[in-house]
Structures are given as C-alpha cells and as structure tokens.
Amino acid sequence: MAKVNLKFLQLFDSHAQFHAFSLVIFMIIGAILETFSIGIIPTFIYLLNKPDIIENNVYLHWLSQLLRVNSNQQFLIYLTIALIIIYVFKNTYLTFFAYIQSRFIFTQQINLSRRLFSSYLSYSYTFHLERNSAELIFHLNNEVNTAFRQVIIPIMTLATELIIVTFIVVFLIIVQPLASLISVCLIGISVSIFYKFIHKKAQILGKKRQYHHSKMIQGINECLGGIKEIKVLRREKFFIDEFINHSRKYNNISLWITTINATPRLFLETIAVTSILLIVIIILIQGKNIDSILPIISLFAIASFRLIPSANRILVSLISIRSHYNSIDVIHHDLELISENKTKNQSNQSPETILQFTDSISIKNIHYQYPNSSYSSLENICLSIPKNHSIAFIGTSGAGKTTLVDIILGLLTPIQGKVLVDGNNIQDYLKDWQQKIGYIPQNIYLADDSILANIAFGLPAEKIDKEKVYQALEAAQLKELIDSLPRKLETKVGDRGIRLSGGQKQRIGIARALYHNPEILVMDEATTALDNETEREFIKALDRFSGKKTIIIIAHRLTTVQKCDHLYLMEKGKIVSSGNYDQLSTNCDKFMKLNGVK
Known part of the structure; x- marks a missing residue:
C-alpha cells in the first residue's frame, strides 16, 4: 500500500x-x-x-x-x-x-x-x-x-x-x-x-x-x-x-x-x-x-x-x-522514463546561447546504430558543407541518407563523431541550431485547418505575418493557385490535406519551410510528389537561393540535384563517391547506374 x-x-x-x-x-x-x-x-x-x-x-x-x-x-x-x-x-x-x-x-x-x-x-x-x-x-x-x-x-x-x-x-x-x-x-x-x-x-x-x-x-x-x-x-x-x-x-x-x-x-x-x-x-x-x-x-x-x-x-x-x-x-x-532520459537541448542549453554560422558545417567521423538494431546505419561519415553551398545525398533506399540528415537536423545523436558548425558541436546549441533550419520532409503533415495556418504551422493567428506567407507561397510556386481559390488562404485543406493533390501538399510543405526565412534548407525527397513541370518550376525557384542559403537535399530523382555544388553517393551507410554532377556522371559507375545510363 x-x-x-x-x-x-x-x-x-x-x-x-x-x-x-x-x-x-x-x-x-x-x-x-x-x-x-x-x-x-x-x-x-x-x-x-x-x-x-x-x-x-x-x-x-x-x-x-x-x-x-x-x-x-x-x-x-x-x-x-x-x-x-x-x-x-x-x-x-x-x-x-x-x-x-x-x-x-x-x-x-x-x-x-x-x-x-x-x-x-x-x-x-x-x-x-x-x-x-x-x-x-x-x-x-x-x-x-x-x-x-x-x-x-x-x-x-x-x-x-x-x-x-x-x-x-x-x-x-x-x-x-x-x-x-x-x-x-x-x-x-x-x-x-x-x-x-x-x-x-x-x-x-x-x-x-x-x-x-x-x-x-x-x-x-x-x-x-x-x-x-x-x-x-x-x-x-x-x-x-x-x-x-x-x-x-x-x-x-x-x-x-x-x-x-x-x-x-x-x-x-x-x-x-x-x-x-x-x-x-x-x-x-x-x-x-x-x-x-x-x-x-x-x-x-x-x-x-x-x-x-x-x-x-x-x-x-x-x-x-x-x-x-x-x-x-x-x-x-x-x-519516470522521460525524466531519466532528458534530451540534451533541454538539460544543457541556456536560452541566451546563440550559435553563429558563418563558415561551414563539418561532419566528423559519424557512426550511428539504431536502438535494438544489429547493424550500423552509418559508418565513419566525414564531409564539410561550406555556408551557402548546396549539396545532395543520393543513393538507393536504405543507404543511410535520411539517417545522416536526421543527425544533421539534431534529431538523432551519433554514437560516435560530431556535427560541428564553425567548430561548435550542434548538440550544445540544439535549440538555436534548429531555428536556423527549414525542413521539407517527403511526407508533409497537414493539419485539418486553413492553408494559412498550415504554412505558419504552430503559430497563433495574431502572430502570423501574411507578407512572409505570400513570399513563401511565391517561392513554392503556389501563389497563383491560392489566388484562384474562393477563400484563398482561409481554404480548409481537410484531414491530413485530403482535399489537396500530392503536389499541392508538397508545395505547402515547401512554403512552410520558407516562411521563417531559414539560413539552411533541408529537403528529404521534397520533389517526389511533384510532376515534372512543377518540379522544374520548383528547381527554378530554388535557384534564387543559390549562394544565399545552405541547401541540403536527399533525392532519388537526380534531375533535382543537377545544379548542386557537391553530391555524395551513399551505399550501406558509407559515402562511396562524391563530386559534382558532371564529375560523377563521367567517372562513377554506380552513379551512372543510378542515373540509368548503364
């Protein structure tokens, strides 16, 4: 008792x-x-x-x-x-x-x-x-x-x-x-x-x-x-x-x-x-x-x-x-479980802590293995992403691309190695680091609410900046569609966006990521649900951020990554080749096979 x-x-x-x-x-x-x-x-x-x-x-x-x-x-x-x-x-x-x-x-x-x-x-x-x-x-x-x-x-x-x-x-x-x-x-x-x-x-x-x-x-x-x-x-x-x-x-x-x-x-x-x-x-x-x-x-x-x-x-x-x-x-x-396993961003970071990003993101000897898994998802990953450069991780399913990006996002903590921003470990500045990122996942979650509320996701109505919303819509190639709707931004999307096409949902997700004008854009198969024409328009819109934002892309469709500064081909948790699109197209058999050339 x-x-x-x-x-x-x-x-x-x-x-x-x-x-x-x-x-x-x-x-x-x-x-x-x-x-x-x-x-x-x-x-x-x-x-x-x-x-x-x-x-x-x-x-x-x-x-x-x-x-x-x-x-x-x-x-x-x-x-x-x-x-x-x-x-x-x-x-x-x-x-x-x-x-x-x-x-x-x-x-x-x-x-x-x-x-x-x-x-x-x-x-x-x-x-x-x-x-x-x-x-x-x-x-x-x-x-x-x-x-x-x-x-x-x-x-x-x-x-x-x-x-x-x-x-x-x-x-x-x-x-x-x-x-x-x-x-x-x-x-x-x-x-x-x-x-x-x-x-x-x-x-x-x-x-x-x-x-x-x-x-x-x-x-x-x-x-x-x-x-x-x-x-x-x-x-x-x-x-x-x-x-x-x-x-x-x-x-x-x-x-x-x-x-x-x-x-x-x-x-x-x-x-x-x-x-x-x-x-x-x-x-x-x-x-x-x-x-x-x-x-x-x-x-x-x-x-x-x-x-x-x-x-x-x-x-x-x-x-x-x-x-x-x-x-x-x-x-x-x-x-009790949650009390014993507080995340580092809660226990270590002070609200006044500010992470400066002026030079590069360095990934040093990253190893990762999921709990209760018998094999490593990532092994000895090393690379550097200069500020305002665009890079892409490519490879077949299960290569470790999403796991690596989740570590860069600070969602997963590597069992070995570090992600450094200008020499500082992101785990010590997690809250400030994540505020610099606009994330576009493959499967966009939409609440049963208006388009406006879904773009300014998690903000009360009185704090939404409509000018920023329209800028994000334009960048995501959605402004014309929204203007054609009877209720425009107040249009309800339905449960999980059921009233929208896959491409429209994806573009709302893109607009959501751009709303806060982040320094870094991370896209996980963000164009998968887009048709070819919309994808071309999106890539064209993305070009305006070239040299102005750091862009990290995961892609299966290689047309999305042709203009990236650097590509990393991954296989079984390792980087097996890297270079720009032209270099890999010429010198890497695995890339050419992935691209359907061989």
Whole structure:
C-alpha cells in the first residue's frame, strides 16, 4: 500500500501534494459535522418522547432559561429549528468541500496531461521511433482520464469516507460499547472477506479491459490512416472484425466490472440490517425496556443510514483502484522514463546561447546504430558543407541518407563523431541550431485547418505575418493557385490535406519551410510528389537561393540535384563517391547506374 501511495503522490508536484494534504483538514471538519448531526437525532427523538426531561436535566433546564422559553413545547420548536440549521450548515459545508476537492482534482488532471504531453514532445526523436503513436494517444486521452476518475478520485473518496466512518464508529462505541464492537467486527469481517474475494478478479479484469481498449484505438488509427489502400484492396471486413472483436471483449469485461461495482451496496445493506437487529437482541437480552432502547435503536438506524453509503463508497473505491491502478503504473512509468532520459537541448542549453554560422558545417567521423538494431546505419561519415553551398545525398533506399540528415537536423545523436558548425558541436546549441533550419520532409503533415495556418504551422493567428506567407507561397510556386481559390488562404485543406493533390501538399510543405526565412534548407525527397513541370518550376525557384542559403537535399530523382555544388553517393551507410554532377556522371559507375545510363 505504501508503494501505491508513493506512485500516486509522484503524479503531483510539491505544491499539489501540500494542497492534497490540506484537504485532509476539510475532511476531518466534515467528519465532525457528520458525527454531530447523527448524534443529535437520538437526543431529539428522546426529548420528543419524554419532554419532561427538559425540566429535570440540569443542562437542558439551563438552556431553556437562557432561551427564555415558556414551555417544553416552545423549547422543542427551538430545538427543531436548530436541528434544521445544523443540517443546512453541514450540507452547505459538504457541498463547498465537494467543490474544492473536485476543483483540485480536475486542475491536477489538466496539469498531468500537460506534463505528459510536454514530455512526449520534448523527448528525443528516437523515443518516437520506438513507440507506437496510437499508444501515446491512448495514454494521453484515456490513461490520464482513467487514472483520475477511476483511481485518484476513488483514493480521495476513500480517505474522506474512512475519516467519517472512524469518527462515527468511535462515537457509537462511546455510546454503546458492546453492541457497537459486535457490529463493527461483523461488518469489518464481512467487508474484508467480500473485498478479498473480488479485488483480485477486478484487478485482472481492469488490465484486460485496458488492453482491449488500447487495441481498439490502435485499430481505428491504422484503419483511417490507410483508408485508401483498405478500400482499394477491399480489406474493410478484416479491420471491422478486428475492431468488433476487441470491442466485444472490452464491453463484456466492462459488464462484469459494472456488476461487481453494484454488488457492495446490496451486500452492505444486508449486513447493516442484520447488525441493527442483533443490537436489538443484545439490548433486549440486557433487560432494557422498549422506551429506553428507542433512542439507541434510532441512533444506530441513523448511523447505518449514513454508514452504508460510506462503506459502499469505500468498497467501490477499493475495487476501482484495484481495477484501474495499472493506469497509474503506465503514466508513472512514462514520466519516470522521460525524466531519466532528458534530451540534451533541454538539460544543457541556456536560452541566451546563440550559435553563429558563418563558415561551414563539418561532419566528423559519424557512426550511428539504431536502438535494438544489429547493424550500423552509418559508418565513419566525414564531409564539410561550406555556408551557402548546396549539396545532395543520393543513393538507393536504405543507404543511410535520411539517417545522416536526421543527425544533421539534431534529431538523432551519433554514437560516435560530431556535427560541428564553425567548430561548435550542434548538440550544445540544439535549440538555436534548429531555428536556423527549414525542413521539407517527403511526407508533409497537414493539419485539418486553413492553408494559412498550415504554412505558419504552430503559430497563433495574431502572430502570423501574411507578407512572409505570400513570399513563401511565391517561392513554392503556389501563389497563383491560392489566388484562384474562393477563400484563398482561409481554404480548409481537410484531414491530413485530403482535399489537396500530392503536389499541392508538397508545395505547402515547401512554403512552410520558407516562411521563417531559414539560413539552411533541408529537403528529404521534397520533389517526389511533384510532376515534372512543377518540379522544374520548383528547381527554378530554388535557384534564387543559390549562394544565399545552405541547401541540403536527399533525392532519388537526380534531375533535382543537377545544379548542386557537391553530391555524395551513399551505399550501406558509407559515402562511396562524391563530386559534382558532371564529375560523377563521367567517372562513377554506380552513379551512372543510378542515373540509368548503364
């Protein structure tokens, strides 16, 4: 249990932990009010039954004189009004407590979602290569929600109800020791046996439900992501069957968990009624008359009326915690993993650090091997890229071109060697280095938003410079097309740019890279989706940056790289030849074969 509490607390920062502990004070005040409101009812009933006690009891007589009442009836009216005020005050306080507790919980849920999402985004690129995106989406959307609603809220409920139950039970033991102890033992043993019987089953069911829910989300993502291939191949039935299979199992398990959660109340009602009747038997055996036991019976009846819901909430909370605690484990594991493996640009770089790029980019003895891979993707890569020169990496698929560019971008950290800019290691200036780069990937990601928002990607509307947008559109050969659209820059592109052609999506990606006027342009198969005419226009547009920007290109289509200052032919993670286009066309057999000459 201590381990559980430790993990629970580690989901909160120190301020939130202090706030959580301060709620205990509110819980104790609530428990005192609950106990007092229960204890006063039997006294009220006893006075209604025997009003003469008011005159005979020293304290009640003193109170009646203080209130200046003229009769027992008037005293009882005042007492009734006081009772109403007490209950209104108690329930108003408990409503206020429920509000501040809920506000705390939901504020912390937002904070935890932000922490987890920020951690995923700030973690290394390698982390995202190794993790399934559907899994991360599931953790953010489902596990955080489950952790709070099915574990943390039940823990808070458990703490609140345990405090209330403790106060009421202690009060009952003081009033009627023997009957109370027998009832407590009976209920305690019964609840323990019941909980032990079902908690392990609930825990196993919770893990199974989590697994099938995760598979449902993963299946939806994969299906919608590959909808074109699925429809062409007529594979809809396979994906529907897979989804329904996991959905059916998820719902069957949910049915059992819901049934388990419903049983404690019925079980506790049976035990409570049995306990009250046993108390009646015990008091009658003690030889007391009906009039004398009426207040005691009413006390236990009212206490049971309050304790049954509390005991039910305690049991349901315990079952819920056991059923869903794996969500805490999952989130805790991700936060711990990310905490132990902070990226260097977070831990080492100061915001004031500025990387100057005036001379060249030097790649020194780069070696790289992907995690869990048995072979090296790059071996002993050495080259230099002078500022404002254009270079290209060419070669067949799997040659290591993209891996090398990912290292230059700072997304991957080499296991050996360095990327130096004017003699400075980019890993020490990662944030500033990446701000100098405009990156155009082969597969452009487009949000379901306007063309304007997609070009100024990640910027709020009020910070978008439309003049820069139009300059980028012109450079990407898109301005004419945009001007012809009815809504121009406000035209929606659809989910992942579904309303655009492949060439249009690629050119929006190019415009996005050019929007910030970067010093360095990195293009990873950026012209693959362009038709020949558009490619020629793009190359012509690219010529205007010749000698003004440093350009790094990955290409299969060699027409894209004819005007580059230097080409590097890669094969199996090594540079096997280099030179300009004409030199390689004349002297390199592998290049000529790649170019279709041989």
